[in-house]
Amino acid sequence: MRLFLFPISTRRTLIYCQRLNVTTSEQQTLLDKGTSRAAALWSSWEKKESGWQKKVVDYGNKALQRIPYEEWGLKSIPPLSARRKEEELSGKEKVEVSFPGSLIPEATITDLLRKLGTERQSLHKKRMMWSFVGMPISAPIALIPVIPNLPFFYLVYRAWSHWRALSGSKHIEFLLDNKLLTIQPSKILDDIYASGESPFIPTPALEQGSTTTSGSEAEKMLIHKSTGKKIAEVLKVPELEMELDRAVWQVEKAISAEAELKREKKDLDGVNEESKKEK
Incomplete structure (x- = not known):
């Protein structure tokens, strides 16, 4: 098993787990098999040109895109089964941490991993419980003929998603x-990040300069959509492209929204100052 740490911006990092040597169906749990079947069904609906399945997929993909990238990253890490626990403790299964050493100091890796692993635990617990609470409430919709009980299935998925992230x-x-972690800086990732485009900076942030109102350096993007594709190709992990694209999209939106909020606050403060002077 290999854990990747991908800095998305100067303040946010995506964790992603690549499961190695999973080649036979016997190694998959019933939950894994069920998830694979659901993914195959979803994929078949995506290929439809029209119909309610196609509409469900379109709306569903938009909803999935908004699920925090941190949750997707944690979900990529397999649950700790008794067999896996024994293999990791005995050293039979090695766990490597790969990251761009030029951006993340090696001495900070364990602290960063602990933060990424624990900061959302209470959130996932709370939302998982609310999903369970909502299931029986939405279940009666199944009595309506023809219409699929989408709210119920969505809550089931969200409960599973929060459980998996937890x-x-x-x-x-x-x-x-x-x-049990083997920390290994990656020169490949260093080279990819070094050859990337200029950092993404939203217009409001440019107007305010390179610092925030608190005096700290403004958050900047470190990768772009094109970088995610390159990382996935070089590491030969195709699914990484989607994970990185989602993270980049969400972080860019968050930075832009934060910068816009600060710009509006600055404008409001300016108006208030002028009002005081007039008085």
Whole structure:
């Protein structure tokens, strides 16, 4: 198993797990098999040119795009089963951490991993429980003929998603507590990041300069959509492209929204100052 740390901006990092040597169906749990079947069904609906399945997929993909990239990253980490726990403790399965050493100091890796693994635990617990609460409330919709019970299935998916993210975070804690990680800076990632485009800076941030109102350096993007594709190709992990694209899209939106909010606050402060002077 290999954990990747991808800095998305100067303040945010995506964690992603590449599961190695998973080649046979016997190694998959029933949950994994069920997830694979659901993914195959979803893929078949995507190929339809019209109909309610196509509409469900279109709306569903928009909803999935808005699920925090942090949650997707934690979900990529497999739950800690008894077999996996034994293999990791015995050293049979190695866990490597790969990251661009030019952007993340090696000495900070364990602290960063612990933060990424634990900062959202309470959130996932709370939202998982609310999803369970909503299931019986939405279940009666199934009595309506023809119309599929989409709210119920969405809540089922969200409950599973939060559980999976929570399981991934606990797996990280286990690896850290037992010092089972092999930290390995990646020159390949260093080269990719170094050859990337100029950092993305939203217009409002440019207007305010390179610092925030608190005096700290403004957050900047470190990768772009094209960088994500290149990383996926070089590392030969195709699914990474989607994960990085989603993270880049979400972080760019967050930075732009934050910069716009600060610009509006600055304008409002200016108006207030002028009003005071007039008085």
